Structures are given as structure tokens and as C-alpha cells.
Amino acid sequence: MKKIKIAIDGPSGAGKSTMAKMVSKELGILYLDTGAMYRAVALKALREGIADNDEKALEEMVKDIDIRIEYDNGQQKVFLDGEDVTEKIRTPDVTVGASNVAVVPGVRQKMVELQRAIAAENSVVMDGRDIGTYVLPDADIKIFLTASVEDRTRRRYEELIEKGALTQTFEELKREMEYRDKNDSSRSIAPLRKADDAILLDTTGFSLEKTVKMILDIVKARVNNAI
Numbered sequence: 076m077k078k079i080k081i082a083i084d085g086p087s088g089a090g091k092s093t094m095a096k097m098v099s100k101e102l103g104i105l106y107l108d109t110g111a112m113y114r115a116v117a118l119k120a121l122r123e124g125i126a127d128n129d130e131k132a133l134e135e136m137v138k139d140i141d142i143r144i145e146y147d148n149g150q151q152k153v154f155l156d157g158e159d160v161t162e163k164i165r166t167p168d169v170t171v172g173a174s175n176v177a178v179v180p181g182v183r184q185k186m187v188e189l190q191r192a193i194a195a196e197n198s199v200v201m202d203g204r205d206i207g208t209y210v211l212p213d214a215d216i217k218i219f220l221t222a223s224v225e226d227r228t229r230r231r232y233e234e235l236i237e238k239g240a241l242t243q244t245f246e247e248l249k250r251e252m253e254y255r256d257k258n259d260s261s262r263s264i265a266p267l268r269k270a271d272d273a274i275l276l277d278t279t280g281f282s283l284e285k286t287v288k289m290i291l292d293i294v295k296a297r298v299n300n301a302i
């Protein structure tokens with residue numbers, strides 16, 4: 076049977092991972108969180124004392140990096156060189172570091188290789204910044220999910236409170252979001268950009284339920300055509 080590829084791109088905090096998880100569950104296909112891979116690279120660099128703008132050292136470091144994403148009862152687990160780093164890649168330091176290491180050409184090349192290898196073997200929904208434009212330009216469905224920076228910050232803030240993991244003020248989170256928007260959109264290689272053939276969904280002011288329903292409707296209609 077034909078493998079289905081779904082790309083969900085957009086800025087930080089737009090709800091990509093929530094939507095991608097729902098879609099993967101609904102269709103029974105793999106979900107790959109590509110941001111988690113850049114986060115694992117940033118964590119390794121932090122641990123090894125490599126600056127997140129030291130291109131040479133980062134390119135050397137990723138040559139033999141082992142990043143794996145596995146699922147345990149539907150929960151995503153991220154492994155870095157065999158160690159479960161699922162929680163450790165969500166700190167503010169790693170968040171900003173991930174956006175910085177993602178600018179480095181050799182880092183992107185290695186991550187994209189890993190991502191394409193997974194897509195070649197599986198039906199998959201991937202979320203990220205460059206999936207529809209670069210990683211999977213032939214994806215069957217491309218969605219570009221966005222919302223205002225206030226809305227995205229508020230959602231992230233509430234999510235962190237719910238998890239008991241809030242370590243920043245609303246203003247700090249908003250500044251981090253704006254920094255990443257600028258960094259992720261202005262880099263020269265595979266910047267955050269809506270693919271020409273992606274469906275744009277601006278979810279400012281929408282509830283989670285409404286967004287999920289819109290995405291599932293789009294996906295179900297398209298998947299029936301794609302198979």
C-alpha cells in the first residue's frame with residue numbers, strides 16, 4: 076500500500092505537535108517530532124561545552140550522534156546516545172539552543188537524512204519548520220499552522236502550568252517565542268516558510284477542539300483521495 080506522508084509546519088507554539096499526534100492516532104501511522112531531534116543535538120552540545128554557534132564542532136559532533144524516537148504506550152520517548160532525554164530536552168536552555176543549532180548546515184543535513192530515512196520506510200506525520208518545503212516536498216498533505224504570538228505564548232504558558240513545569244514569566248516566554256520566530260524564519264537554509272501548496276490554518280482565537288476538528292476533516296478528505 077502507498078505510504079502516506081503528512082507535513083505539519085509552523086512557528087513555535089502553534090500546536091503542531093498536538094495536532095500531529097491526533098492525526099497519527101486517527102490514521103494509525105507514525106508521528107515524528109523533528110523539533111525533538113534538534114533539541115537532542117542542542118542538549119548534547121550543552122553537555123559537551125560546545126557553543127551553539129560553533130559550526131565546525133557541531134558538524135563534527137553530529138557525525139556519529141545516535142538520536143532515536145520511540146513510543147511507549149503512545150508516549151513519545153527521545154533517546155540520545157541510548158539515554159532517555161525526553162524531559163531534559165524541554166528546558167529553556169535547550170529550547171533556545173535547538174533554534175540556534177538548527178541554523179548550522181551540517182546539523183540540518185544530518186537531521187534531514189534521518190527524517191527522510193524514516194519517511195521512506197513508514198507512513199508518517201512529521202511536524203517541524205521545513206517539512207513541506209524541504210524534507211518531504213512531495214508530501215500528500217501539507218498544513219501550515221500558525222497563530223498570533225500572544226496566542227501561542229498563552230497556550231505554551233498554560234501547558235507549562237498544567238505540567239507543573241513553568242520556570243519563566245509570560246513576558247520571558249513571549250520574548251523567547253519572538254526570538255525563535257525570527258531565528259527560524261531568517262536562516263539561509265530551509266527557513267520556516269509555508270510551502271506554496273500547503274494549507275494555511277491561522278488558529279488565533281480557536282479552541283483546541285475546533286482546530287483538531289478542522290485538521291482531521293482536511294486530512295480525512297485528502298487521505299481518501301491520496302490512497
Ligand code: DC
Pocket residue numbers: 087088109110111113114170173174177202203204205206255259
Ligand atoms: O518544534 P520545537 O519547538 O521542538 O523545535 C525546536 C527548534 O528546532 C526550533 O526552534 C527550530 C528547530 N527546528 C527546525 O529548524 N526544523 C525542524 N524541522 C524542526 C525544528
